[in-house]
Amino acid sequence: SAQAEITPLDTFAPATPSGLTAVAGASSIDLSWTRNSEDDLAAYSIFRAVDDGPFQSIATGLTIPAFTDTRVEAGKRYRYAVSATDMAGNESQRSAEATARAVADRLTDTRDNGFI
Numbered sequence: 001s002a003q004a005e006i007t008p009l010d011t012f013a014p015a016t017p018s019g020l021t022a023v024a025g026a027s028s029i030d031l032s033w034t035r036n037s038e039d040d041l042a043a044y045s046i047f048r049a050v051d052d053g054p055f056q057s058i059a060t061g062l063t064i065p066a067f068t069d070t071r072v073e074a075g076k077r078y079r080y081a082v083s084a085t086d087m088a089g090n091e092s093q094r095s096a097e098a099t100a101r102a103v104a105d106r107l108t109d110t111r112d113n114g115f116i
Contacts, residue, residue, distance in 0.1 A: 013092045015038065029102060043084075044067075047081045073102055079097045
């Protein structure tokens with residue numbers, strides 16, 4: 001009789017990323033989160049919402065648990081979430097949100113520095 005070969009199908013998504021933080025810098029917001037531990041982890045995706053607007057994907061295919069968003073406007077509030085995808089294409093739920101308000105570049109004014 002013919003031998004049958006069974007190939008298991010991976011239908012399990014990676015764990016939801018955790019520990020997401022958003023820190024405003026000069027004209028950017030730095031994101032970081034806890035690295036997933038799955039052996040078949042492929043990439044992370046970043047989602048962003050401006051103020052109370054809807055989330056939109058802004059980055060995919062990230063292989064490290066960090067991202068710098070440089071497309072921000074001073075004074076606006078940004079909300080972020082992250083998902084993880086495994087090598088079979090299964091995507092996790094989005095992480096808990098992290099929020100930051102963008103700040104303008106800090107320019108040094110040397111005209112009034114106290115020196116005579």
